[in-house]
Amino acid sequence: MDMAGFGTTALRRIAVDADHCIDTQALVAQIAADREAGLQPFLLVGTAGTVDTGAFDPLEQLADIAAAEAMWFHVDGAFGALAVMAPELRHLVDGLSRADSLAFDFHKWLHVPYDCGCILVRDGALHHQSFESEPAYLARAERGTGSGAPWFCDFGPDLSRGFRALKVWFTLREFGMDRLGAAMLHDCQLASYLAARIEAEPELELMAPVPLNIVCFRFKGLDPNRLNADIVIDIQEAGIAVPSTTRIAGDLAIRVAIVSHRTIEADIDRLVDAVLEAGRRLSA
Numbered sequence: 001m002d003m004a005g006f007g008t009t010a011l012r013r014i015a016v017d018a019d020h021c022i023d024t025q026a027l028v029a030q031i032a033a034d035r036e037a038g039l040q041p042f043l044l045v046g047t048a049g050t051v052d053t054g055a056f057d058p059l060e061q062l063a064d065i066a067a068a069e070a071m072w073f074h075v076d077g078a079f080g081a082l083a084v085m086a087p088e089l090r091h092l093v094d095g096l097s098r099a100d101s102l103a104f105d106f107h108k109w110l111h112v113p114y115d116c117g118c119i120l121v122r123d124g125a126l127h128h129q130s131f132e133s134e135p136a137y138l139a140r141a142e143r144g145t146g147s148g149a150p151w152f153c154d155f156g157p158d159l160s161r162g163f164r165a166l167k168v169w170f171t172l173r174e175f176g177m178d179r180l181g182a183a184m185l186h187d188c189q190l191a192s193y194l195a196a197r198i199e200a201e202p203e204l205e206l207m208a209p210v211p212l213n214i215v216c217f218r219f220k221g222l223d224p225n226r227l228n229a230d231i232v233i234d235i236q237e238a239g240i241a242v243p244s245t246t247r248i249a250g251d252l253a254i255r256v257a258i259v260s261h262r263t264i265e266a267d268i269d270r271l272v273d274a275v276l277e278a279g280r281r282l283s284a
């Protein structure tokens with residue numbers, strides 16, 4: 001919002017429900033309140049796979065609201081949109097096809113090396129109009145090196161650009177959608193396995209539902225925020241695993257995002273053992 005010149009004061013953060021999905025009633029109320037105040041809501045952003053918990057907003061409902069309110073519907077699917085590649089996960093992205101624009105990253109769940117983000121915009125003419133510019137030194141021509149319009153630079157701010165598409169092409173060509181989808185499904189199965197292990201351990205607690213490949217949990221104890229922050233750093237420094245942390249309703253959570261095709265159940269067991277060991281040691 002800052003880079004587009006609106007400023008973050010123009011951004012409305014909408015409350016989420018118990019599953020960490022956008023509260024559509026709060027959304028509709030906010031849009032009405034803003035219109036009442038003479039403002040012009042124009043952009044609705046839904047998330048397909050949130051960073052913190054992997055939650056999916058109800059995209060069909062958001063598409064309906066955006067249509068009724070004449071707003072642009074953008075979906076942040078940085079990693080979650082690619083769930084479309086696993087038939088078992090595809091229902092999560094229902095409604096995605098109604099987005100006006102979609103951002104997602106090949107460098108996350110598709111295993112393409114950094115960096116390779118992607119944006120799809122439905123209205124090609126509008127997209128072109130937004131970015132095209134034709135300075136004298138870039139004259140378009142019917143033939144010769146100036147031919148082949150529209151050029152890639154007509155669709156974004158970059159003029160010079162790397163050939164990022166090549167690594168995506170190789171990844172898809174070498175592994176194929178089915179195998180990549182199967183790897184993603186396996187990550188989600190490992191996340192469910194981790195969630196079950198946490199629920200079976202009285203010293204641990206799950207802090208959010210696990211709809212995808214992300215698990216948020218903590219070791220119970222006095223001063224849990226500090227304790228769990230220390231547990232995570234200990235495990236990172238020991239070289240056992242690399243969980244991160246986040247905050248769930250203000251409380252610090254150990255956040256495990258499973259994206260490697262090499263991860264197996266034994267790794268999950270090792271992580272749980274390490275959390276239990278560090279938690280007991282640090283609270284002793």
Ligand SMILES: *Cc1c(COP(=O)(O)O)cnc(C)c1O
Nearest residue numbers: 049050051076077078079105117
């Ligand atoms: C990773 C991520 C981003 C940021 O994407 P980058 O490609 O790292 O800039 C935005 N939104 C979500 C949901 C993400 O997971």
